[in-house]
Amino acid sequence: MLTDPKTRYRPYTHASGGWGSAKSVASILWQEKALAKIGAALARQNKPKGFACVSCAWAKPDDAHPLEFCENGAKATAWELTAKRTPPAFFAEHSVTELRGWSAYALEQHGRLTHPLRYNASTDRYEETSWETAYQEIGAGLRALEPKEVVFYASGRASLEASFMYQLFARAYGSNNLPDSSNMCHESTSVGLQESIGVPVGTVTLNDFEHTDCLLFFGQNVGSNSPRMLHQLQQARQRDVPIITFNPLKERGLQEFVNPQSPTQMLGPESTQISTQYHQVNIGGDTAAITGIAKALLEMHDSALQRGQPGLLDENFIATHTSGAESFMRYVREQSWARLEAVTGLTRAAMEATAVTYAKAQRAMIVYGMGLTQHRQGVQNVQMLVNLLLLRGNIGKPGAGICPVRGHSNVQGQRTVGITEDPAKVPGELIEQHFAFSVPEEMGTSTVDACSGMLDGSVRGFVSLGGNFLRAVPDTSQMEPAWQRLKLNVQVATKLNHSHLLPGEQAWLLPCLGRIEIDRQDGIEQCHSTEDSTGCIHGWQGVSEPASEHLRSEPAIIAGLARATLSPQVAIDWEAWRRDYSLIRKAIATIYPEIFHDFERRMWEPGGFHRPLGAAKREWATESGKAQFVTPEHLIADDDVQAPYARRDVLQLMTIRSNDQFNTTVYGYDDRFRGVHGTRSVIFMNTDDIVRLGLAGGDWVDVTTAVEPEIERRVGPLQILAYDIPQGCCAAYYPECNALVPLWHHAERSKVPAAKSIPVTLSLSTASAPGDTLPERGRVIAAQG
Structure with a gap:
């Protein structure tokens, strides 16, 4: 394991972006030892005829900036185009048992996988194999299992073409066992928005940012997770648009921003204040906060009517376009301010201030992230946001709407082309008509269901199209033994990670091309x-030479597995699709004509093309x-x-997540931004909680889940860091703390793990160093962030 002598805490007082971002990008370019290659690629990132960012799914503008990438996008590009390699000789030197002791950082930083590999249990090593041998052995393994015993997981990285094939x-x-990373983040969005407004995705496009009068942010850290959005936020603030934020932690990206592409800001003291109001809501207090805003709005509306003035609700819109308003408003009026203040940790005045600002706006948007979706009532949280927008008719007009910010770069698009466990969400009749097989009728497994199946033994095979499933899922200490009992484990990957090191009975590592690499089929x-967060579909192509001549593309790997596994009676010419991806797009357009008609031409339009969004036109595909107003x-x-x-x-x-990560990477x-350097072994706590629990800043503690005591869920040691977070709340890093999340603690109906609210207790640790992180040297200085 690596060591870092520079572990320290130093409050970060600068804006997001700026020279801090430039320095961080320069550092990782140097670290990955491929400056020229990475630099050339960055010039074509998110550009026409260039490649779509490997990192977040934020939208790409029609008119690209000179440098159309953010700090984290540059890190993702450098991570993929690294000069470092993990060839078969590496596995000859290191057993799988040894590698399990390496940190996640050390594994991935060793570099790109170069050859297809098969696990040899007798030597406890991965050994080189041929592609054709891998296909045939995996195909035989799949045929030996019952289809219901096998899970086909997709990480969110794969293109529309690969996802459709998969x-x-x-x-x-x-x-139908087709869970994906959406199950772990925004499935609450897909369920909630579909029921409320008839589409499973947001209604906002980039153009709406140019016309909005007010932005509300809930549970989304733009500075670390989607920094390119800061351009739209900065432009809104330059028009004096208020931005109101609800988040337990104060995040730098939502406080202050210096545009790295602005010489004036980079060379001078100027920066842009992002949030005009910042409300540090208690963890899990979002529904109550939205209820408080709505209550204040209704009280102002009633008062205006009593004075003979126009009301503040869009009553014509509510009467014409909505259902359930009366029940929802009755519920809101019945809630007491004392109860709302207790649950949210906010004052009545804070919620009223938000309502006043919101009421003044003719066109308002709400932006949100996993801070709302990863709760037991995550679906309800999403629907409450819709309720607030509906009160003033803020869906279906320019500058207004709902904007979920998706994480991985094509996780939304994968759902669009059929990556879903629910057979009712795919056009089964068209699939049967064109491809001569019937879509299974039985409901498939979500991510949580797949984990449960591994625990009870009903899931025996796992095929993963990218990702680091075992690190991403909850209940790590329960899942690791179950993962090792798999009979068949197939991992399509670019780098080594911990999901590969508990291989089960039979395991393969199939190295694929990265998104940035040129994909040549027969020369x-x-x-x-891909589809971005705003429902816009873009064409792209790789720009760099592959890391190894032995890599294959995801479509080629899927085609090889399908040929080796399936009956020839399935009317899909997998080999033809492998040779020419335009044939895959033609098939997508055949199965999903409303969205993908004239696909081959439209994907190259400036900015791509938008999927139909009925709600944006006030067309509601609901029951x-x-x-639909939904009463909580x-x-x-x-x-x-x-x-x-x-x-x-x-x-x-x-x-x-930290400023130095993307998902599990x-x-x-x-x-x-949080002032932490050289470690991830920290827990952020309110100063009053530290004192009242008899602890001190800098203490090492073990963190234990405070429910279901018969199953110990423990993480540590973590060092206490006093921080600006509401009393009774604390925070620590994902995925290290996934072990604290019980598998059953998930969102109702969407089954998204409720990782944003876990009851925990702390105890002084007797261990001398943290576990799966860099070993510490010295103590983190505890100070208020």
């Missing part, structure tokens, strides 16, 4: 497509035919673990 492969095999360069059942977002909160020694923990051990 779901057809799984369904032709006989399985002809191929193109790909009632109208937008709970003010508490995590009622399934509510009982322990009455204990004074229990804190609510939320998992967070850790680029480094710095979290610049």
Whole structure:
């Protein structure tokens, strides 16, 4: 394991972006030892005829900036185009058992996989194999299992073409077990928005940012997770548009921004204030906060009517386009301010101030992230945001709407082309008509279901199209033994990670091309497509030479597995699709004509093309035919673990990402915006909680889940860092703290793990160093962030 002598805490007082961002990008370019190659690629990132960012799914503008990438996008590009390699000789030197002791950072930083590999249990090593041998052995292994026993997971990275092929492969095999990373983040969005407004995605496009009068942010850290959005936010602030933020932690990207592409800001003291109001809501207090805003709005509306003035609600819109308003408004009026203040940790004045600002705006947008979706009542949280927008008619007009910020670069697009466990969400009749097989009727497994199946033994095979499933899922200490019992484990990957090191009975590592690499099939360069967070579909192509001549593209790997596994009666010419991806796009357009008609031409339009969004036109594909107000059942977002909160020694923990990571990938051990350097082994706590629990800043503690005591869920040691977070709340890093999340603690109906609110207790640790992180040298200086 690596060591870092520079572990320290130093409050970060600068704006997001600026020279801090430039320095961080320069550092990782140097670290990955491929300056010229990475630099050339960055010039074509998110550009026409260039490649779509490997990192977040934020939208690409029609008119690209000279440098159309952010700090984290540059890190993702450098991470993929690294000069470092992990060839077969590496595995001859290191057993799988030894590698399990390496940190996640050390594994991925060793570089790109170069050859297909098969696990040899007798030597405890991965050994080189041929592609054809791998296909045939995997095909035989799949045929030996029942389709219901096999899970086909997709990480969110794969293109539309690969995703479409993958779901057809799984369904032709006989399985709807198609969970993906959406199950772990925004499935609450897909369920909630579909019920409320008839589309499973947001209604906002980039153009709406130019016309909005007000922005509300809930549970989304733009500075670390989607920094390119800061351009739209900065432009809005330059028009004096108010931005109101609700988030337990104060994040630098939502406080202050210096545009790295602005010489004036880079060379002078000027910066842009992002949030005009910042409300540090309690973890799990979002439904109550939205209820408070709505209550204040209704009270102002009633008062205006009593004075003979126009009301503040869009009553014509509500009467014409919505259902359920009366029940929702009755519920809101019945809630007491004392209760709302207690649950949110906010004052009545803070919620009223938001309502006043919102009421003045003719066109308002709400932006949100996993801070709302990863709760027991995550679906309700999303629907509450819709309720607030509906009160003033803020869906279906320019500058208004709902904007979920997706994480991985094509996780939304994968759902669009059939990566879903629900067969009702795919056009089964068209698939049967064109490809001569029937879509299985049985509901497939979500991510949580797949984990449960591994625990009870009903899932015996796992095929993963990218990702680091075992690190991403909850209940790590329960899942690792179950993962090792798999009979078949197939991992399509670019780098080594911990999911590969508990291989089960039979395991293969199939190295694929990265998104940035040129994809040649029989010597002809191929193109790909993805869908961004705003429902816009873009064409792109790789720009760099592959890391190894032995790599294959994801479509080619899927085609090889399908040929080796499926009956020839399935009417899909996998080999033809492998040679020419335009044939895949033609098939996508055939199965999804409303979205993908004239696909081959439209994907190259400036800025791409938008999928139809009926709600944006006030067309509501809901059961009632109208937008639906949904009356909440709970003010508490995590009622399934509510009982322990009455204990004074229990804190609510939320998992967070650092400035130096994307999903489970850790680029480094710095979290610049939170002032942490050289470690991830920290827990952020309110000063009053530290004192009242008899602890001190800098103490090392073990963190234990405060429910289901018969199963110990423990992480540590973590060092206490005093920080600006509400009392009773604390935060620590994902994925290290996934072990604290019980598998059953997930969102109702969407089954998204409720990782943003976990009841925990702390105890002084007797261990001398943290576990799966860089070993510490010295103590983190505890100070208020």
